[in-house]
Amino acid sequence: MPSNESFQDRLVQVIQEYDPPKVEAIVREAVSVGMSPTEIIEALSKGVRIIGEKYASGEAFIAELIMAGEAMKAGVTVIKPEIVKQCLKTKSLGRIVIGTVKGDLHDIGKNIVITMLEATGFEVFDLGVDVPTEVFIEKAKEVNAEVLGMSALLTVSLPEQGKVVEALKSTGMRDQVKVIIGGAAVTPEWAEKIEADGYADNAVTGVAKIKILVGERSS
Amino acid sequence: MKLSKLKVLSDDELSTIHNASLKILSTVGVKIESEKALEIMKNEGALVDPSTKTVKMSESLIKDALNSAPKPVDITLFNRDCKPCLKLGQGRTYAFSGFNAIYMIDPQSGVRRPATKEDVANFAKLADALENIDGVGTQAIPQDTMPLSADVHAAEVMFLNTEKHLLFCPSRVAIAKTIFDMARVVAGAEDLGKAPLLSTQASPTSPLRWEAEAIDILTETSRNRLMCELLPQPITGATSPVTLAGTLLIHNAENLSGIVMTQLANKGSPVMYGCAPTVFDMREATPIIGAPEAVLLRIASVQLAQFYNLPSHSIAPDTDSHCEDEQNAWERMITTAAPMAAGVDMIVNPGMFETGLTVSFEQLTIDNEIIGFLHRLLRGIDVSLDLLAFELIKKVGVAGHYLKERETLTYLRREHWMPTISSRSPYGRWAELASKDVIMKARERAERILREHQPRPLDAEIRRNLSEIVKKFEAGISSQSIIS
Numbered sequence: 001m002p003s004n005e006s007f008q009d010r011l012v013q014v015i016q017e018y019d020p021p022k023v024e025a026i027v028r029e030a031v032s033v034g035m036s037p038t039e040i041i042e043a044l045s046k047g048v049r050i051i052g053e054k055y056a057s058g059e060a061f062i063a064e065l066i067m068a069g070e071a072m073k074a075g076v077t078v079i080k081p082e083i084v085k086q087c088l089k090t091k092s093l094g095r096i097v098i099g100t101v102k103g104d105l106h107d108i109g110k111n112i113v114i115t116m117l118e119a120t121g122f123e124v125f126d127l128g129v130d131v132p133t134e135v136f137i138e139k140a141k142e143v144n145a146e147v148l149g150m151s152a153l154l155t156v157s158l159p160e161q162g163k164v165v166e167a168l169k170s171t172g173m174r175d176q177v178k179v180i181i182g183g184a185a186v187t188p189e190w191a192e193k194i195e196a197d198g199y200a201d202n203a204v205t206g207v208a209k210i211k212i213l214v215g216e217r218s219s
Numbered sequence: 220m221k222l223s224k225l226k227v228l229s230d231d232e233l234s235t236i237h238n239a240s241l242k243i244l245s246t247v248g249v250k251i252e253s254e255k256a257l258e259i260m261k262n263e264g265a266l267v268d269p270s271t272k273t274v275k276m277s278e279s280l281i282k283d284a285l286n287s288a289p290k291p292v293d294i295t296l297f298n299r300d301c302k303p304c305l306k307l308g309q310g311r312t313y314a315f316s317g318f319n320a321i322y323m324i325d326p327q328s329g330v331r332r333p334a335t336k337e338d339v340a341n342f343a344k345l346a347d348a349l350e351n352i353d354g355v356g357t358q359a360i361p362q363d364t365m366p367l368s369a370d371v372h373a374a375e376v377m378f379l380n381t382e383k384h385l386l387f388c389p390s391r392v393a394i395a396k397t398i399f400d401m402a403r404v405v406a407g408a409e410d411l412g413k414a415p416l417l418s419t420q421a422s423p424t425s426p427l428r429w430e431a432e433a434i435d436i437l438t439e440t441s442r443n444r445l446m447c448e449l450l451p452q453p454i455t456g457a458t459s460p461v462t463l464a465g466t467l468l469i470h471n472a473e474n475l476s477g478i479v480m481t482q483l484a485n486k487g488s489p490v491m492y493g494c495a496p497t498v499f500d501m502r503e504a505t506p507i508i509g510a511p512e513a514v515l516l517r518i519a520s521v522q523l524a525q526f527y528n529l530p531s532h533s534i535a536p537d538t539d540s541h542c543e544d545e546q547n548a549w550e551r552m553i554t555t556a557a558p559m560a561a562g563v564d565m566i567v568n569p570g571m572f573e574t575g576l577t578v579s580f581e582q583l584t585i586d587n588e589i590i591g592f593l594h595r596l597l598r599g600i601d602v603s604l605d606l607l608a609f610e611l612i613k614k615v616g617v618a619g620h621y622l623k624e625r626e627t628l629t630y631l632r633r634e635h636w637m638p639t640i641s642s643r644s645p646y647g648r649w650a651e652l653a654s655k656d657v658i659m660k661a662r663e664r665a666e667r668i669l670r671e672h673q674p675r676p677l678d679a680e681i682r683r684n685l686s687e688i689v690k691k692f693e694a695g696i697s698s699q700s701i702i703s
Contacts, residue, residue: 063627
């Protein structure tokens, strides 16, 4: 019978083949030989991280990173019941609530950021698109988010990002939550104006900045 | 389908130029300043006037030559290992680095200085590694050797530093013979026609004149059954009529005269139709190559080559700019795109600017990128059922995305060109990586290649023999016995 170590290697490898059914099969095998859900998730995310690093250095395409993320999701779905049953807390770098602001339906960039955040080890709560201010606030409160991320592609939807920051202040949450904004319409000047904590114009920089923001918050 | 072929001449216009060229060659003729070549001409029935050294060529002589010259599909060029590497007539333009520049942009200081033998070696090494450079020409004439032996020194380091097919433009027939001797050493074979690992260029002096050395290089090349690339370069208003049509006429007649000579020297030897007429700037009194008229003349010349079903080559990329600026970029893009889109078989010149006087590592690396871009452009759009992706569109439906679909990855590389040095990152990421412009990126790529790339070394004995040939040649020059 193969050891847990060899299963770890296989899981890391299979993620890089971008083949969800194959990932599911190997995860099932891993479960049957007694590998723990935590170990399995760690191995799967290691596979995605490798692609994420390759993407950051220009060796892999974004489509590969997204597909690696999809392959990981397929694997995690298999062990989800087990995670729930054992009430397992998966190790996380931080909790992030993210969405495209109200009046804006663009999400491809946001989804890329989410894939990279998950691959890096963050717990991400995706609110989708056209997200009203109160939904951002409620979710951040509910999950005790460390970071709130907002995307906006249209200049006309920029003011919504400002409204969310104001709402964080008025609900007394501003000190607990770091705010990062991005999207084609966003400029560093705008970020400063609405008093966001961070800005990025691409996923790689965005994830790096979020890491820093989480570090600042916990210190 | 593929991108439509670029054309500027109608079928009637091609015939008009052809018929007028026959008349020029049978009435005006061409001056051939080599006794040897005149002898061959006379023996083959051309009308030779020994007093003026002028040869009048009949229509039948020209037609016979056009019939016996190999078609593009019948020509395959070999590499240093004497293996076939470049098959012509396949709808692909091959790019050869080059050619015979004098100056080099120093990679350390960024200052223009005379090129050296070491530079030529490095250029060959760089070209050996670049994915869109298919063959290697003499990038510069080394200025740190004896002028009369510079071509031979350059040839030595080219043989040493690249495995790709080589192209030479020797200035003397004695030099051509010496380079052929070097090629025999490298090939380990006497008959170069069976292992054509190199080709040469030969240029008439417009209008309608072949100097002795040029025509002797041509006959020597053909006798060895190597490919001779004709390179007439009439200059509008200076060495040809100021009109584009008149320049094409002189240019075509000169090409035809060269084709006749190659076939008389050795029937069936490969010859390439040159497509590089030049423009004269009447304000600066200087020949230029980055002009729209030059682009038109090149497209027309490629069409003429195809009219004769002969392989063609052009000089590209071309620019008259003295630096790596916007003029350089727009001129080299269009001067390369046009002949490629017209279907030229070979372009020679990547790496140079300033009307061909100066070369740089950065420029060669940038040209490699431009050529990659253009190869993709010419490939056009494939509308097969698979690529129409109808089923995939049904599967993803509305408002989803295609980044997680396997087909995206499957067809990505086939459908999309991946640049190596172009800037495509968002501003923030670009700024994080030191805001490098393409010249800086090209320099870094070239430096990395020169540091890491190792062309397969030649055997020690071959290296020694090459060096002996260079020494012997130089000794011969000193005693003035070689250059007559």
